Amino acid sequence: MSPLQVDAVESKPSLEKVVAKVDQISTLPHVAIRLLEVASDANAGAADLKEVLESDASLSARVLRCVNSSAFALRSEITNLLQAIAYLGFKQVRNFAMTASVSEIFKQNDSIGPYRRSELWRHLVSVGICARLIAMRRKLATYEDAFLAGLMHDIGIILEDQFVHEDFSRMMQSLPADKQLAETEREHFQFDHTTLGERVSEIWKFPEVLKAAIRYHHASVAYRGPFLPILQCVELANLLCTLKNIPSVGLKLVRFHESTLTALSLTKEDLKVLAADLDQEILLHKSLFIM
Amino acid sequence: MTPMPNTLADLLAGDAIPRDETRGLDAIAGLLGELDPLLVLLADRQGNLLAANVFGPETALPQAAALVRELAHRLSDRAHCTFRQTDERESPTVFGFRLSADGHAGILGGIVRGSGLAAQELKRLGPAAVACGALALEVFRLREENVAMDTRVRHLQAEQSTLKVLHADAMNAVLEEREQRLREQGDYAVHLQKEVERRSIDLQTALNDAKQAYKAKSEFLANMSHEIRTPMTAILGFADMLRNEAVASGAPQQRLAAVNSILRNGEFLLQLINDILDLSKIEFGRLCLDENLCSPVQIVADVQALMQVRADAKSLPLRVEYPGVVPETIRSDPGRLRQILVNLVGNALKFNYAGEVRLVTQFLHGADGKPVIQFEIIDTGIGMTPEQLGKLFQPFTQADTSMTREFGGSGLGLTISKRLTDMLGGAISVESELGHGSTFRVQIPTGPLEGVKLFTPSANAPGAPAAGAEPARPVPSLGPPPCRILVAEDSPDTQRLLQFLLRKAGAEVTVAQNGQSAYELAVQAMESGQCFHIILMDMQMPILDGYEATRRLRKQGYTAPIIALTAHAMRGDREQCLAAGCDDYATKPIRRDGLLSLVAGYIGPPHMDTSRVPADAAS
Numbered sequence: 001m002s003p004l005q006v007d008a009v010e011s012k013p014s015l016e017k018v019v020a021k022v023d024q025i026s027t028l029p030h031v032a033i034r035l036l037e038v039a040s041d042a043n044a045g046a047a048d049l050k051e052v053l054e055s056d057a058s059l060s061a062r063v064l065r066c067v068n069s070s071a072f073a074l075r076s077e078i079t080n081l082l083q084a085i086a087y088l089g090f091k092q093v094r095n096f097a098m099t100a101s102v103s104e105i106f107k108q109n110d111s112i113g114p115y116r117r118s119e120l121w122r123h124l125v126s127v128g129i130c131a132r133l134i135a136m137r138r139k140l141a142t143y144e145d146a147f148l149a150g151l152m153h154d155i156g157i158i159l160e161d162q163f164v165h166e167d168f169s170r171m172m173q174s175l176p177a178d179k180q181l182a183e184t185e186r187e188h189f190q191f192d193h194t195t196l197g198e199r200v201s202e203i204w205k206f207p208e209v210l211k212a213a214i215r216y217h218h219a220s221v222a223y224r225g226p227f228l229p230i231l232q233c234v235e236l237a238n239l240l241c242t243l244k245n246i247p248s249v250g251l252k253l254v255r256f257h258e259s260t261l262t263a264l265s266l267t268k269e270d271l272k273v274l275a276a277d278l279d280q281e282i283l284l285h286k287s288l289f290i291m
Numbered sequence: 292m293t294p295m296p297n298t299l300a301d302l303l304a305g306d307a308i309p310r311d312e313t314r315g316l317d318a319i320a321g322l323l324g325e326l327d328p329l330l331v332l333l334a335d336r337q338g339n340l341l342a343a344n345v346f347g348p349e350t351a352l353p354q355a356a357a358l359v360r361e362l363a364h365r366l367s368d369r370a371h372c373t374f375r376q377t378d379e380r381e382s383p384t385v386f387g388f389r390l391s392a393d394g395h396a397g398i399l400g401g402i403v404r405g406s407g408l409a410a411q412e413l414k415r416l417g418p419a420a421v422a423c424g425a426l427a428l429e430v431f432r433l434r435e436e437n438v439a440m441d442t443r444v445r446h447l448q449a450e451q452s453t454l455k456v457l458h459a460d461a462m463n464a465v466l467e468e469r470e471q472r473l474r475e476q477g478d479y480a481v482h483l484q485k486e487v488e489r490r491s492i493d494l495q496t497a498l499n500d501a502k503q504a505y506k507a508k509s510e511f512l513a514n515m516s517h518e519i520r521t522p523m524t525a526i527l528g529f530a531d532m533l534r535n536e537a538v539a540s541g542a543p544q545q546r547l548a549a550v551n552s553i554l555r556n557g558e559f560l561l562q563l564i565n566d567i568l569d570l571s572k573i574e575f576g577r578l579c580l581d582e583n584l585c586s587p588v589q590i591v592a593d594v595q596a597l598m599q600v601r602a603d604a605k606s607l608p609l610r611v612e613y614p615g616v617v618p619e620t621i622r623s624d625p626g627r628l629r630q631i632l633v634n635l636v637g638n639a640l641k642f643n644y645a646g647e648v649r650l651v652t653q654f655l656h657g658a659d660g661k662p663v664i665q666f667e668i669i670d671t672g673i674g675m676t677p678e679q680l681g682k683l684f685q686p687f688t689q690a691d692t693s694m695t696r697e698f699g700g701s702g703l704g705l706t707i708s709k710r711l712t713d714m715l716g717g718a719i720s721v722e723s724e725l726g727h728g729s730t731f732r733v734q735i736p737t738g739p740l741e742g743v744k745l746f747t748p749s750a751n752a753p754g755a756p757a758a759g760a761e762p763a764r765p766v767p768s769l770g771p772p773p774c775r776i777l778v779a780e781d782s783p784d785t786q787r788l789l790q791f792l793l794r795k796a797g798a799e800v801t802v803a804q805n806g807q808s809a810y811e812l813a814v815q816a817m818e819s820g821q822c823f824h825i826i827l828m829d830m831q832m833p834i835l836d837g838y839e840a841t842r843r844l845r846k847q848g849y850t851a852p853i854i855a856l857t858a859h860a861m862r863g864d865r866e867q868c869l870a871a872g873c874d875d876y877a878t879k880p881i882r883r884d885g886l887l888s889l890v891a892g893y894i895g896p897p898h899m900d901t902s903r904v905p906a907d908a909a910s
Contacts, residue, residue: 089461137446137450137453139449139452139453141456273443
């Protein structure tokens with residue numbers, strides 16, 4: 001091994017260093033972490049969610065705007081959070097709130113090569129909506145968790161953008177079109193966005209389902225655990241959104257295991273229908289994309 | 292691992308489709324592998340069916356041919372159906388079916404299969420084949436759409452069932468919560484019920500305790516009153532005695548005034564005790580009514596006679612008026628009615644300095660239409676303010692506490708009057724104006740009046756004010772011949788008083804210290820033929836009480852009169868005494884006149900020189 005190569009390896013940002021940095025200055029809005037705490041607390045009820053939301057007036061307003069959007073065609077306007085939770089359920093309102101609070105990170109629109117923060121945001125919300133759609137049609141009662149998993153699955157990318165920005169920029173400027181993002185990431189860092197995301201979600205005490213989705217959204221086959229169906233939904237949603245030209249970082253390369261389709265017992269016909277219906281679903285929930 | 296598709300179309304089409312310039316037909320041909328025999332129908336502009344073509348893979352050809360023939364048969368008898376399969380060695384493979392009505396001008400349908408279709412081959416097939424291909428494509432598209440529709444329907448059904456399950460879960464949760472709430476409410480209701488029960492028991496206990504305490508208080512008060520009445524007997528009795536002696540011996544005026552003062556104050560004190568006793572009896576529930584036919588006019592006359600002395604003392608005219616008719620008799624308790632009127636007239640006199648006091652008696656019909664007799668006591672006294680009026684009829688309340696000092700009295704008179712009126716079924720009310728006097732109005736139900744005469748009594752003029760103190764009355768005499776009286780009494784003072792009174796009246800008095808000794812003395816006297824003419828038997832005595840001594844004497848066949856002496860002013864005591872065998876009953880304190888009259892009534896005319904007076908004269 002030549003000394004030059006050693007240097008190159010050493011200069012790669014390590015997972016531990018980045019994780020330590022993230023631990024120091026959490027960029028995830030505090031309210032989002034609290035929302036996830038409430039979400040993973042089996043004893044938490046509507047009142048707890050309401051309390052968290054009320055700590056952020058603009059967040060509450062955004063949630064109500066989402067609730068009153070055309071997606072739900074409510075007969076009368078909903079004017080308070082408890083009403084919203086009663087109408088749409090705890091998890092759906094939680095998801096609105098999570099979406100609204102996470103969107104804060106994406107407000108500064110940087111563009112580096114094919115990468116745009118706003119595009120990544122569009123990708124995340126779309127994957128969330130798509131994963132939810134698939135889950136609903138695969139009769140998964142936890143479809144709202146599928147949304148959350150889809151929304152958060154690429155948190156690792158935004159962490160790279162924020163905490164190893166220079167290396168990330170360098171990587172983005174010379175992103176090879178014929179390689180998976182994770183492969184390229186591992187060339188620049190000692191981790192990729194799935195492993196970084198997983199570690200940070202441990203620190204942030206994300207619910208298990210979220211952690212699993214962040215780690216295995218490209219490789220559900222490698223996952224052993226109770227959230228496999230949700231992971232498969234996210235994996236397929238990621239593929240469909242990328243193919244529909246809503247990619248995460250401008251790369252249209254997605255590694256996809258055909259076994260996932262089999263596992264979800266979906267045929268090509270199903271995919272066609274899902275792909276077609278996704279447009280309508282995204283249109284319905286356009287209020288979620290607002291940053 | 293499958294190669295990565297770059298577009299959605301790639302993903303959907305899969306990797307089996309070869310690409311070339313005849314893409315449209317190529318695609319159809321590629322898809323044929325997945326299709327059942329495909330029927331293509333061609334029609335002219337009028338809608339007449341011109342041709343029906345069937346496409347299908349080789350394996351489907353026999354089936355397709357059968358289909359076409361069947362169709363041709365239905366189209367027309369003359370319809371031809373041709374079926375051609377290109378030589379298998381040829382490439383590309385072309386299936387073509389021609390079906391025409393006239394057998395000549397038919398339209399050729401065709402489809403090509405396989406790759407590398409030559410341009411000239413297409414040209415040879417002609418526009419009809421292309422049109423046919425386009426139709427097939429259209430049908431395929433529709434089929435595809437149909438499949439997508441079916442798939443979507445499946446998806447939406449799945450989605451619906453997901454939502455349904457969730458909805459059911461949510462509804463169940465809501466229902467469960469509701470049930471839980473209802474259960475909690477039920478539990479709470481039960482809890483409340485229990486709490487109410489518990490509190491009720493507590494309240495009942497507290498109430499019982501309070502009643503017990505109240506009863507104890509009333510009993511204490513009653514007993515205390517009795518205790519006080521006993522010494523009062525001695526005080527008043529001896530004072531009376533002293534006064535009579537003083538009058539008889541012409542003692543100095545100063546001494547006479549002192550004795551009168553003792554008597555007056557003693558009587559006032561006794562009245563106070565009686566008031567307290569009455570009130571405690573009423574509150575204790577021991578005061579019973581003694582309802583009889585009585586004459587209201589007589590009662591009014593009694594009251595007037597009684598109160599005239601006080602009116603005279605203050606030089607106030609006491610007028611009795613009857614503005615109309617009154618019943619001769621009513622059914623009520625005369626004693627209590629008298630007590631009410633005495634109280635009210637007494638008050639009217641007490642709080643009056645100038646003017647007059649009027650007692651107006653009227654027969655009316657009350658608010659409920661029942662006959663009542665109304666007594667109005669109208670004075671021209673100091674009157675009361677509305678605030679003072681509000682506090683009337685409360686125990687121990689005079690209109691103004693400062694009045695107690697000025698006017699004296701226990702403050703119980705009105706309370707007793709009110710309670711007694713209530714007991715008699717009547718009502719008492721008052722109108723007053725400060726400085727202009729008060730009118731107390733008592734209405735008492737008359738009871739049934741069938742056969743009772745109504746008449747107009749003559750209104751009495753106020754009695755002439757008597758000057759000075761009450762003169763000494765003549766002393767009733769109990770002899771001669773000397774009558775023998777046994778006094779059974781444990782209190783030395785009362786012994787002395789009785790001895791004094793009775794001996795003074797001419798009787799021979801023997802004293803027994805207790806019931807046992809009284810019994811022995813009486814039996815001894817009876818056996819020696821020197822029976823006592825009368826026994827005065829105190830009821831509360833040590834060793835053997837008066838009740839038991841009387842019972843034993845009667846058991847021994849002792850028939851001479853026995854008169855009970857008791858400090859108990861309670862109703863029922865009399866009955867108890869009579870039940871023990873007593874002939875009559877006198878309450879302490881002992882008043883000379885009353886006692887002597889009572890005794891005289893029993894020992895017969897030879898021993899009497901006063902008219903007989905009612906047995907209750909002592910009270």
